[in-house]
Amino acid sequence: MASLLSPAPPAKPTSISPSVSKHRTQTHLYSLRSRPKRSLIRCNSFIDNALHLGQSLPVLPVFQSGYEQFQRFAGEIPDAEKWGIALFSGLTWTYLTARPGVLMGAIDAYILAPLQMGFDSLTGKRRLEKRDFLITDRLGEGSFGIVYSGVVVPKNVNVDDSVKKMGRGRGLELAERFKKKVILKQMKLGVRGAQECGDVEEWFNYRLSRAAPETCAEFLGSFVENKTNSQLIKGGKWLVWKFEGDRDLCDYMKDRNFPLNLEPIMFGRVLQGLDSLGRDALIIKQIMRQIITSLKKIHDTGIVHRDVKPANLVVTKKGKIKIIDFGAATDLRIGKNYFPNLGLLDPDYCPPELYVLPKETPVPPPEPVAAFLSPILWQLNSPDLFDMYSAGIVLLQMAIPTLRSTAGLKNFNLEIKALRYDLNQWRVSTRLRPDLRILDLDGGRGWDLATKLISERGFLRRGRLSAAAALRHPYFLLGGDQAAAVLSKLSLMTR
Numbered sequence: 312m313a314s315l316l317s318p319a320p321p322a323k324p325t326s327i328s329p330s331v332s333k334h335r336t337q338t339h340l341y342s343l344r345s346r347p348k349r350s351l352i353r354c355n356s357f358i359d360n361a362l363h364l365g366q367s368l369p370v371l372p373v374f375q376s377g378y379e380q381f382q383r384f385a386g387e388i389p390d391a392e393k394w395g396i397a398l399f400s401g402l403t404w405t406y407l408t409a410r411p412g413v414l415m416g417a418i419d420a421y422i423l424a425p426l427q428m429g430f431d432s433l434t435g436k437r438r439l440e441k442r443d444f445l446i447t448d449r450l451g452e453g454s455f456g457i458v459y460s461g462v463v464v465p466k467n468v469n470v471d472d473s474v475k476k477m478g479r480g481r482g483l484e485l486a487e488r489f490k491k492k493v494i495l496k497q498m499k500l501g502v503r504g505a506q507e508c509g510d511v512e513e514w515f516n517y518r519l520s521r522a523a524p525e526t527c528a529e530f531l532g533s534f535v536e537n538k539t540n541s542q543l544i545k546g547g548k549w550l551v552w553k554f555e556g557d558r559d560l561c562d563y564m565k566d567r568n569f570p571l572n573l574e575p576i577m578f579g580r581v582l583q584g585l586d587s588l589g590r591d592a593l594i595i596k597q598i599m600r601q602i603i604t605s606l607k608k609i610h611d612t613g614i615v616h617r618d619v620k621p622a623n624l625v626v627t628k629k630g631k632i633k634i635i636d637f638g639a640a641t642d643l644r645i646g647k648n649y650f651p652n653l654g655l656l657d658p659d660y661c662p663p664e665l666y667v668l669p670k671e672t673p674v675p676p677p678e679p680v681a682a683f684l685s686p687i688l689w690q691l692n693s694p695d696l697f698d699m700y701s702a703g704i705v706l707l708q709m710a711i712p713t714l715r716s717t718a719g720l721k722n723f724n725l726e727i728k729a730l731r732y733d734l735n736q737w738r739v740s741t742r743l744r745p746d747l748r749i750l751d752l753d754g755g756r757g758w759d760l761a762t763k764l765i766s767e768r769g770f771l772r773r774g775r776l777s778a779a780a781a782l783r784h785p786y787f788l789l790g791g792d793q794a795a796a797v798l799s800k801l802s803l804m805t806r
């Protein structure tokens with residue numbers, strides 16, 4: 312057979328010999344390194360080369376003639392008009408990217424959300440069912456929902472009904488068998504607004520899972536109960552999250568040892584070279600930094616949480632704070648869950664203005680119109696400052712032990728209201744005998760931050776620090792908490 316075939320041509324080397332390729336790589340690296348110095352020359356020679364190559368390649372003349380046409384066209388426009396176009400483009404860009412981000416919002420709504428939906432459908436995330444989970448413990452009950460912890464039943468495991476029945480209250484045993492722990496929220500049936508609240512919470516969780524996933528608990532999806540039995544009623548909605556941690560900030564604050572009880576998970580060790588007050592202060596600063604950083608990210612998307620409080624801040628095993636419970640949130644980019652007269656908030660953490668926008672703000676127009684107007688609405692009303700007041704109360708509670716109890720906080724709220732939210736006045740007139748040592752450290756930076764968060768809205772509804780401005784406050788600048796957190800990470804890595 313071989314003789315029937317014509318002799319094969321001598322084989323050409325198909326790969327570059329090691330020495331050559333090494334040489335080329337080095338040259339390439341060299342040109343990358345030297346780029347900053349010679350960028351202009353390189354740029355010109357690149358264009359020269361491209362034009363030269365254009366004579367031999369068929370594609371480039373198209374670009375070349377396009378470029379020439381553009382140059383001719385641009386040359387014909389008078390200078391004044393050119394400036395006009397540049398100014399208009401600049402202003403349009405600024406408007407579209409100003410908070411709450413009309414452009415990013417549109418990309419999210421028309422591209423990312425459908426993509427996420429398609430991806431989730433393919434991976435089965437949107438086809439959850441009740442039998443995918445076992446409920447282990449009941450954690451609590453809010454106005455609209457009952458919260459349980461549970462576990463994911465792996466697809467290949469058939470859990471018989473008897474095990475299901477023994478599920479409740481047998482958390483530990485089952486968690487041992489099925490490793491993946493979850494949180495399930497059953498929206499109440501028969502309570503007005505509860506199912507809508509579930510839909511809203513689901514919407515916000517999907518939105519944040521795209522826009523700022525690191526700020527909140529990982530959302531796993533939802534399902535609707537499809538049969539009625541002794542415990543469940545057909546039609547009820549369930550929301551499911553990854554179980555992020557055993558305790559929320561409220562649980563930690565109830566402990567007499569707070570904030571030192573958070574030291575091991577936040578920093579991985581005892582903070583060296585500091586007295587106990589200094590350690591307390593550093594832990595509190597790290598918590599506040601995380602809360603405000605997350606709030607900044609959430610506000611950047613146009614969302615105001617409206618229910619920031621320790622019970623809605625879950626602490627993960629790694630010492631990360633996750634914001635949960637978006638049932639009261641509102642997206643002021645498109646007016647989602649915004650009703651002018653609706654007050655659904657916790658009075659202990661609610662700012663004096665009570666509403667996220669002035670009460671006279673009308674109901675939102677259709678979504679695209681609302682989105683287009685949202686930068687103006689945001690600039691005029693700074694709705695994000697609503698959450699910043701609540702963050703200020705969380706700071707006070709963490710730093711002043713007597714404000715951690717419900718009664719202590721209620722008394723504080725009565726006093727501060729009577730003083731028109733002037734924290735400096737409160738300091739000299741309160742009967743609660745607060746221990747302010749933590750806030751007074753470092754020349755009173757913590758106290759100064761607190762006074763700029765706990766305040767009434769001033770001129771143009773401003774007068775309270777936004778999350779971005781708070782992070783630039785001297786309290787956070789040069790904060791030893793960050794250095795300690797980095798050191799703790801390094802020591803964990805080398806262990």
Ligand SMILES: Nc1ncnc2c1ncn2[C@@H]1O[C@H](COP(=O)(O)OP(=O)(O)OP(=O)(O)O)[C@@H](O)[C@H]1O
Nearest residue numbers: 452453454455456494528552554555556559622636
């Ligand atoms: N993903 C999670 N990981 C760990 N714990 C969680 C998680 N989600 C909720 N929890 C715990 O469950 C408690 C209640 O949850 P959540 O705040 O969502 O509901 P709620 O306030 O009771 O209900 P409502 O929506 O009616 O206000 C939280 O305070 C927290 O301790």
Ligand SMILES: [Mg+2]
Nearest residue numbers: 453622623636
């Ligand atoms: Mg809650």
